Amino acid sequence: MKKIFILISIATLFMACESSENExxxxxxxxxxxxxxxISTSMNTTQGTSSALYGNQxxxxxxxxxxxxxxxxxxxxxxxxxxxxxxxxxxxxxxGELLSIETxxxxxxxxxxxxxxxxxxxxxxxxxxxxxxKYIMSxxxxxxx
Amino acid sequence: xxxxxxxxxxxxxxxxxxxxxxxxxQFFNEPLKGESVTKPIxxxxxxISILENSCFNCHSNQQNLNWxxxxxxxxxxxxxxxxxxxxxxxxxxxxxxxxEHQGKMYAILNMMQSGKMPLPEYTILHPSxxxxxxDVEVIRKYTLSLSSISSNKKVEKxxxxxxxxxxxxxxxxxxNGVKYTDDYKNWKVISMSTLFDHSxxxxxxxxxxxxxxENEDFHPWPDGSVVVKSVWKQEKLADGEIxxxxxxxAQFMVKDSKKYTDTEGWxxxxxxxxxxxxxxxxxxxxxxxxxxxxxxxxEKTGYLFDVPMKLNTEKLLKTLQK
Numbered sequence: 001m002k003k004i005f006i007l008i009s010i011a012t013l014f015m016a017c018e019s020s021e022n023e024x025x026x027x028x029x030x031x032x033x034x035x036x037x038x039i040s041t042s043m044n045t046t047q048g049t050s051s052a053l054y055g056n057q058x059x060x061x062x063x064x065x066x067x068x069x070x071x072x073x074x075x076x077x078x079x080x081x082x083x084x085x086x087x088x089x090x091x092x093x094x095x096g097e098l099l100s101i102e103t104x105x106x107x108x109x110x111x112x113x114x115x116x117x118x119x120x121x122x123x124x125x126x127x128x129x130x131x132x133x134k135y136i137m138s139x140x141x142x143x144x145x
Numbered sequence: 146x147x148x149x150x151x152x153x154x155x156x157x158x159x160x161x162x163x164x165x166x167x168x169x170x171q172f173f174n175e176p177l178k179g180e181s182v183t184k185p186i187x188x189x190x191x192x193i194s195i196l197e198n199s200c201f202n203c204h205s206n207q208q209n210l211n212w213x214x215x216x217x218x219x220x221x222x223x224x225x226x227x228x229x230x231x232x233x234x235x236x237x238x239x240x241x242x243x244x245e246h247q248g249k250m251y252a253i254l255n256m257m258q259s260g261k262m263p264l265p266e267y268t269i270l271h272p273s274x275x276x277x278x279x280d281v282e283v284i285r286k287y288t289l290s291l292s293s294i295s296s297n298k299k300v301e302k303x304x305x306x307x308x309x310x311x312x313x314x315x316x317x318x319x320x321n322g323v324k325y326t327d328d329y330k331n332w333k334v335i336s337m338s339t340l341f342d343h344s345x346x347x348x349x350x351x352x353x354x355x356x357x358x359e360n361e362d363f364h365p366w367p368d369g370s371v372v373v374k375s376v377w378k379q380e381k382l383a384d385g386e387i388x389x390x391x392x393x394x395a396q397f398m399v400k401d402s403k404k405y406t407d408t409e410g411w412x413x414x415x416x417x418x419x420x421x422x423x424x425x426x427x428x429x430x431x432x433x434x435x436x437x438x439x440x441x442x443x444e445k446t447g448y449l450f451d452v453p454m455k456l457n458t459e460k461l462l463k464t465l466q467k
Binding site: 028089140 | 251254258285288330331333334335336337338339341345347349350358359375377379385386391392395418419420421442443445446450451452453454455457458460461462464465466
């Protein structure tokens with residue numbers, strides 16, 4: 001009995017260490033879109049997610065012209081985050097965990113490539129590519145004077 | 146006997162000097178000027194009752210101070226606090242639209258919920274002004290009930306404003322000297338947020354600000370940090386997804402510790418509508434309308450709301466970016 005108790009204690013201690021180690025790894029990260037610029041944003045209250053759409057000039061033109069497929073040379077990135085109630089202000093929400101990055105590209109010959117990267121815990125794993133391309137192309141660039 | 150007499154002399158002298166100083170101080174005791182109630186706040190009786198009990202002594206023209214609050218040197222501190230409190234919020238001069246009233250109520254709710262108001266140093270001397278969890282709940286229920294009332298009216302107002310105006314060639318400048326710049330459109334997005342007013346917000350940071358976030362360099366933020374919050378109205382699609390609709394404003398925070406000494410080193414600015422008209426009539430507008438909430442509620446993150454949450458790992462970011 002005593003041995004079991006000691007074993008459980010040691011196991012708990014290891015688990016505690018692991019959890020504090022994970023917490024120690026947590027950071028405030030900022031997504032680096034490289035040369036791509038912010039184009040648009042959305043929020044899905046059912047899934048509790050918020051997304052930012054980035055792209056190059058060709059991608060921007062594609063969306064401005066409401067194309068169903070990106071123009072040759074376009075690169076688009078849809079970055080999706082989970083959002084939370086703002087811990088610093090009741091009445092607000094703010095983005096939290098990074099969930100996925102979807103990339104939609106059209107090469108110089110117009111070949112379309114769609115790629116999804118996620119933490120494998122999200123539901124996008126069995127994603128329908130055509131639907132996602134259609135979805136990304138549904139964004140309108142935000143208006144800013 | 147002689148020894149006792151010798152000892153009591155200095156004590157008596159100290160007492161008399163102290164009494165003299167204390168009486169003297171009262172000649173420099175200027176009582177608070179009585180100001181009239183021009184437009185009192187309107188809210189349900191139970192809400193007003195809480196505000197009267199816990200807030201009115203500083204945040205209104207209806208002070209009901211204790212006798213010891215009126216005696217120098219305590220009165221000096223009290224008068225200074227009352228003056229500052231009324232600059233930020235005055236329940237006797239409530240000249241606000243429904244949308245502004247809602248915003249003020251959210252600020253009050255946040256201050257009460259976080260225990261920042263009434264000031265703990267005030268409730269030590271005035272225990273009856275303490276806020277109970279039940280009081281906070283009353284304020285919360287009332288504040289949340291305001292959402293649907295004010296949002297429609299606010300939308301109408303914003304639409305009429307944006308129709309009237311167009312962006313001119315002059316660079317808009319806030320009364321405190323913060324200049325509008327389009328540069329933020331090329332900066333990194335640090336976070337995205339929403340607020341009770343049905344707005345969608347994207348927050349951008351310049352390179353100095355992004356570095357400060359990644360290193361948690363918040364106390365203080367390095368000079369030269371600039372954070373811009375772009376605000377739009379929410380537009381709901383048929384499937385319920387929310388997109389950014391009409392542009393509302395761009396809110397700037399520029400860190401310059403030498404220039405903006407009375408707002409924790411941050412220069413605040415808000416440029417609204419398509420003409421990007423700056424908010425504020427005087428240089429000190431942010432002292433009255435911005436810093437109070439930022440100071441009390443966002444101290445942990447260097448007076449900035451909407452700093453990315455500490456919930457991700459560099460490893461995950463690298464994996465997803467591969």
